[in-house]
Amino acid sequence: MDKQYKVQVKDLHKSYGKNEVLQGINLNVKPSEVVCMIGPSGSGKSTFLRCLNRLEIPNGGHVYVDGYDIADPKVNINKVRENIGMVFQHFNLFPNMSVIENITLAPVQLKKESKEEAKKDALHYLEVVGLKEKTNVNPKTLSGGQKQRVAIARALAMKPDVMLFDEPTSALDPEMVGDVLEVMKNLARQGMTMIVVTHEMGFAKQVADRVVFFHDGNIREQGTPEQIFEHPQQEDTKNFLDKVLNV
């Protein structure tokens, strides 16, 4: 593996029964790079993302994060996960805890911080996502966009150096999308390494350093936003962009 990359994926394979959803993916992500993954549903981009922190167990290949091969059983996956933040489509906030408890749970349980420090940090991250006034409320009372911003704050509280986003705005009402994307843009600006599965082409165009187009379990095409959106080389890419951009 190469030290200059934050995330390095080599020949990654994943199948469910006979259905091979990832057919040997290679991808390198540099520190502070923002990579957006686009493609039709079922193309394997979400599965690929979930392989990066071992929520899905790959059938073959290697995934190096910060130099650790997460496919290696000897590697303590919990330790590696502490440095990989993940944001889900459906937020997955813990309904049995208040907003601030959601955020402080992992830092306190994993003894990264004392309760007081964790609380102070949590308030800081709530400010970052613009929800300081919601500190002590039950997540049930939040709107979708607010929930997703809390989920981002929860992931940030572990001070990860890579953030994975799995369609973070797909479950949101259109008027909520902007706030969440704004938070993500700020993160990108501050130099966070981000890998984002998204259907927000505008976000990809504006923020991504690189756009990766998935098709049928393979990376069909990748490049700068300009290359992909303005001058796509592959027939599949053109078809896909025609469909999503001309709604």
Next chain:
Amino acid sequence: MRKIGWRKILATFIAVLGIALGWSLVEPQSVSAAEPTYTFATNNTFEPFEIQDSKGGYSGKNPGIEIEMLKKIAKHEHFKYKLKPMSFNGDLQALEGGQVDAVIAGMSVTNERKQKFDFSKPYYTDGVMMAVAKNSKITSLKQLKGKMVSAKSGTSAALFVKKNQKKYGYKIRYFDSSNTMWNDVKNGNTDATFDDGPVLQYGIRTGVPLKIVTKKPIDAQPVAVGFQKGQNLALQKKVNDGIDWLNKTGQMKQIVNKYTKSDKTTKSSTASRTIPGLLKANRSALLNGLWMTIQLTIVGIILAMIFGLILGVLGFMQSKLANGISSIIIYIFRGLPMIVLAFFIYMGLPNVIGHKVPLFLAGIMTLMLDEGAYIGAIVKGGFDAVDPGQWEAARSLGLPYRKALIKVVAPQGIKIMVPSLVNQFIITLKDTSILSAIGVMELTQTGTVIISQNMEGFKMWLIIGTIYIIIITLLTWLSNYIQKRMA
């Protein structure tokens, strides 16, 4: 991490075992140093041989022929005894299983039984008689073609009706106690019943509305005390010597006459046949039964919860072996009828472990295994019902499996489980009544015993049923309150 999990589970198992063991030690086992104590299985009701008092014991003035006999023999031959009242079938199984030292239950000496048991000298000759409802036109066995007849399972009457079924062409229904059987005849569900002569005669004299239609006992057979074959020879000798002594001194005849000839022993106190009267007369017996039901329910539920939680967590763990163990245990104990489980623990298990299982412990173990299996399935289902996204979110933050389970998934799962668990508590309370089959003196068994004395089936079951409804209503209120507090 997994290692710690297993250790905890093991520790809990040992704790449960410890509680169970402690219980068996607490069970009263009064033993006098000088005189040996023997355990005799006997009948719940087998008048005039055994007549239980209103508390289900035999300390009344007229406990029945065999109980008076035993009392005298024990005193004369210097031994102590403990009685275990059960159904006659239960008596035989308990003797076979070595749960008891002897059976004294109006037991006829048959060739079949001689193969399995040793018998004392006979002290009575007993034959089967047929009785019908007062208004019935049946007068002989020949009129029984296509009719329904009844007998108590395991008795010589049952052997008789089975043997002659082809000859007379009737259908047979088996019962466990005389009075339910007689009530069935009275209500017209059964056309004729077969029972031991003295039992029928005594019952009719105390007010059972049946009539005996056979002129003399069919298949007269001697009655004796039964022992495990080749075991307890000292006790066998003592009992035989005692019977000889009773015969020689004329006391045997006295006892028999007291119950079959005189009216002294029939307690036809028609004074209080109303529901308040019955309640008053049986107050302490009913309260004792209720208390036993409550004890069984509470201890049973606590142990079942622990057992069920272990099963649920095993079923949910990331280990195929643990999942398999949990599934098999749940499958077995959910599939087994509770009554079979109770019989197995109380009568079958002693054969294997070579040690008696105290009655209360047997009851509690039955509840723990049966209800625990259901609770195990509820716990597993509750955990499974938690959104998998919760797991993923917790694990992706770096929380290990156990922390994710305890902090995130379990609290949500428990909330989902609460209504099903409450339902299971109510079912447990009702299920304690099944333990009456092995003779636990809980509410239902108390009812059976009381009815065997006063024959007031309708009113007594009404009372018992009402008591159950009342405590279940209270329990429901309590659980609704708890659920509201938890929400």
